[in-house]
Amino acid sequence: MTTTNQNQQRIAIIGGGPGGLTLALILQRNGIPSVIYEREREDKSHERGGSLDIHEDSGQQALKEAGLYDEFQQAARYEGEDFRLFDKTGKAYIDEVVDEEVPGGHGRPEIDRGVLCDLLLSKIDPAIIRFGYKLDKAVSLPDGTTELHFQNGIVETADLVIGADGAFSRVRPLLSNTDVSYSGLTMLELNVIADLHPDLAAFNHRGKMFALDDNKGILGQLNGDGRIKVYASFKAERHWIEESGIRADQPQEAKKQLLKIFKDWDESLQNYIRYAEDSILPRRIYMLPVGFTWQRNQGVTLIGDAAHVMSPFAGEGVNLAMQDAMELAVAIVRNKDQAKAIEEYEEKMYEYSSEKARESNDNLILCFSENAARKLSDLMNSYLERSNESVPAE
Ligand SMILES: Cc1cc2nc3c(=O)[nH]c(=O)nc-3n(C[C@H](O)[C@H](O)[C@H](O)COP(=O)(O)OP(=O)(O)OC[C@H]3O[C@@H](n4cnc5c(N)ncnc54)[C@H](O)[C@@H]3O)c2cc1C
Incomplete structure (x- = not known):
């Protein structure tokens, strides 16, 4: 790996999904070079997964930090927030139609995964992405750096390795024996x-x-x-x-x-x-277990699904991946000391991600229990009542 930043730190991001791309772009905007290693030979994000709702307080914040918010707003589908809930007889429990006159809808507009990745890729210097680099294994060296062994036979060394390589991360074993x-x-x-x-x-x-x-x-x-x-x-x-x-x-x-x-x-x-x-x-x-943490290592960390993969029943996966990317990038920019940056990021991330992992697991259990449609509608209505109560009266 040849790229170095102001502190001569070589930053390797493993995985060019929404998390890895957001991280590289925010670093790039702050003048900090990194290299993304992606296993696919070309961008495959259009073939992977469907529409994602991007939340105001996480995914959208990261897009602002990445300088992509205006483009995102043009591509986002606010009407995609419509939601219908039925039981097997076709009885409707919720039939929510977003009022397009309300700016910003419910704050969770939809975008296809491929379109989101295209937006991120459009602003990233293509020279920093290596396609066709599937990480086989990563080895910690005595000097604190990490050796990256790719399936194509190439071996690279980095000062900071960020595992953004999804649920089956090959970076995670450097930090923990826990598997998904x-x-x-x-x-x-x-x-x-x-x-x-x-x-x-x-x-x-x-x-x-x-x-x-x-x-x-x-x-x-x-x-x-x-x-x-x-x-x-x-x-x-x-x-x-x-x-x-x-x-x-x-x-x-x-x-x-x-x-x-x-x-x-x-x-x-x-x-x-x-x-x-x-x-x-x-x-x-x-x-991963709710509240998963790992042994701190000042040369390695994880973001997104690699750090906290959870079921999709809180709609948080991509939002957390992008929020992690933003928090880590901001911590790297703010701290000259890499160890301090990682500590700052991980402590903050553990807190917000464990809360979402718990919510996601609770929702999964609820959605596949008896009378699930009624229970989910009660839960969603109670959220709505609470959020209405917190809006101050005019
Ligand atoms: C069915 C389903 C529905 C979902 N619905 C939603 C939803 O509605 N809302 C939501 O927020 N989230 C949803 N998610 C979750 C969301 O897709 C993920 O949380 C999100 O994509 C995580 O982003 P990431 O960048 O961390 O990882 P990923 O998107 O998994 O990207 C990882 C990248 O790393 C690359 N990679 C993997 N291994 C290696 C390797 N060894 N070497 C190099 N590169 C590697 C991959 O090719 C990929 O490009 C859903 C997930 C599923 C399965």
Whole structure:
């Protein structure tokens, strides 16, 4: 690695997802060079995951710090905050339509993951990104630096290594023996082209639809590219996918089997499976223990999913990844002493991320319990009442 910053520190960011890209961009804006090592041969963010809601107090703050807030506002879908909640009979518990006249909506506009990464990439010096660098292992050296061994055979050394390499981080083992565990939730990701199915598009509205019952769920989410991403979700044993006989390489058959599993669900909900294109992506949802911390190392730290992967039921994953990136970058800029910067960042991050991890885990349990739709609607209404109470009367 050849790049050095003012203090001759070589900063290596492993992973070019939303967290790693945000970090590199904020450092760049502050004149601090870094290098991103990304395992994919090119940017694959359009193929990975769907629409993300970006929160006012975290993801949006990071975008401001990265100098991208105006561009984000133009690309964001404020109407994507619409939310509908049903049980399996099609009984509606929540039917929220965002008033487009209200500036900023509810403060959680949607953007597709690919569009978000494109925005970040558009401002990052392309010379600092190395595609096709999959980290195999990282080794701490006696002088406090870290040796990075990539699958392409190249070995680099860095003074500060930041693991932004997601749930299955190869950097995390330098800091802890704790590994991710299966959360008990399995999802099968499907896609419906909204324009081809106007009845479903009308049912789904412009944002998210959750149908929850019998420890299962059908979740729909309209993306900016016109696809409705569908997650057929189950509380299930770790090897349920293999044991169920549902095979992603036989999508037609798999859809028939899925429809059997949801056979007593309302037609309008079954349509999310019936109308799906012929591709199915199984996803086991993994998590780190709530409140996960590690042995401090002044040359290595983690951000985003590498630091605190959690189930997506608080909608916080990408927001935390970007907030971590901002907090770490600001700490590096503020402190000449790298050890101090890491300490400052980690202490702050442990506090806010553990709170969100707890919330996410509580929501996961609630969403796959008995009478989940009613319970989730009660919870959301109580949040709403509390936030209305905290608005001072005019
Ligand atoms: C089904 C699902 C739905 C979700 N919905 C939401 C939502 O609605 N809202 C929300 O906020 N979050 C959601 N999330 C979570 C969100 O996608 C993640 O929290 C977020 O992407 C984390 O960003 P990150 O940059 O930390 O890691 P990632 O996005 O995982 O990026 C990691 C990057 O590192 C690269 N990489 C991995 N290993 C290596 C290696 N060994 N060497 C080099 N590079 C490597 C990867 O290719 C990738 O580019 C969802 C997740 C799932 C699975």
